[in-house]
Amino acid sequence: MSQKKYSTKLFYKYYLDWIHIYKDNAVRQVTLDKYYLVQKCLKELAPDLHMNELNRRNYQQILNLYARNHEKTTTLDFHHHLKASLFDAVDDGLLKSDPTRRAIIKGCSPSEKKIKYLNLFDLQKLLRSLDLNSELNWDWFFLLIAKTGLRFAEALALTKEDFDFEKQRIIINKSWNYKEKIGHFQPTKNESSNRTVMVDWQLMQQFQSLIRSKEDDQLIFFDKNQRVYNSTLNQKLATYCEKLDIPIISIHGLRHTHASLLLYEGVSIASVAKRLGHSNTTTTQETYIHIIRELENKDNDKVLHHLSQLG
Structure with a gap:
């Protein structure tokens, strides 16, 4: 009986082939770029490591080297990208066992985090200062995102036919590729991003008046031939x-502000995840873990108060 031969290809070359097979033309360009960045880092960290030499020890060494210059969350993301390919390598018989099993994620000290969202008072202060006149401008764009939590590219792609004024909702089924010189419609980030977002009656009335003269398939905030830069609006x-x-x-x-305020108001994680277009509640929990923990502490106080009333 002949002994099974495992892959002797260089690890970084295997990972590049895996990207070509499973990710090219299957994910959005911004996501694909992350995979190629991971491949570039892998080549720098382990240029001579072959697949048949890969084990838990030297895989952990790769993670440790990467972690020297990256925060823990970034290292975890790096690990997840590699892990997916190695799962397939085991399934395909290219590896004897999974080298990512029980991997330890490390990282350098995190830098001082910028505030990602506003509290209710500051948001109200911002919205009151906006120039919301009878003509559509980018201040209306800011207001819309603040009240809906749409992604930047989703809001850019809005047309008149996306507004369901009767049911007070906005239909999200596409986004706008603003990163290319000639912008164009593209699919949303994932299947869960295709959704309807309920909006208050006041905003719907305002937009009904603002876009009345637009064609059904016309972009409402800018002309298709106009280049829009995220950095300029930021x-x-x-x-x-x-x-x-x-x-x-x-x-x-x-x-982030929109989602945070909903959570503070007691809206369930599942409802917030659906409104944001997250593929699962895990993404929402990981993104807003600081708020969830704060709310849990408030809930604990409520529980203890309730128990104390029982005698």
Whole structure:
């Protein structure tokens, strides 16, 4: 009986082939770029490591080297990208066992985190300062994201036909590829991102008036031939924040603000995840763990107070 031969290909070359087979033309370009960045790092960290030499020990050494210059959360992301490919390697018989099993995730000391969201008082202060006149402008764009939690590219892609005024909801089924010179519609981030978002009646009435003259399939905030830069709008928002003396946040920070305030108001994680278009509640929990812990502490106080009333 012949002994089974496992792959002797260099690890970083195997990972590159795996990207070509499973990820090219299957994920969005921004996601694909992350895979290729991981492959580049892997080549630098383990240029001579072959698949048949890969084991728990030298895989852990790769993670440790990467962790020297990256925070723990970034190292975990690096690990997850590699882990997916190695699961397939085991399934395909290219590896005898899973080298990622019981991997320890380390990382350098985290840098001082910027505030990602506003509290209710500061958000109200910001929204009151916006120039919300009878013509659509980017201030209306800021207001819309603050009230819906849409992603930047999702909000850019909105057309008149996406507004269901009768049912007070916005239909999200596409996004706008603003990173290319000639922008165009593209699918949403994932299947869960195709959703409907309920909106208050006041905002719906305002937008019904604002976009009345638009064609059904026409972008409402800008012309298709116009180039929109995320950095330009972030700077515009930052200028507003500086003027009001509130924490400087990005447009994505408005999305974080929206979700954070909903959680503080007692909206369930499942409902917030669905509204944001997250593929599962785990993503929501990991993103807003600091808020969830704070709410758990408040719940514990309520529990103890209730128990004390029982005699």
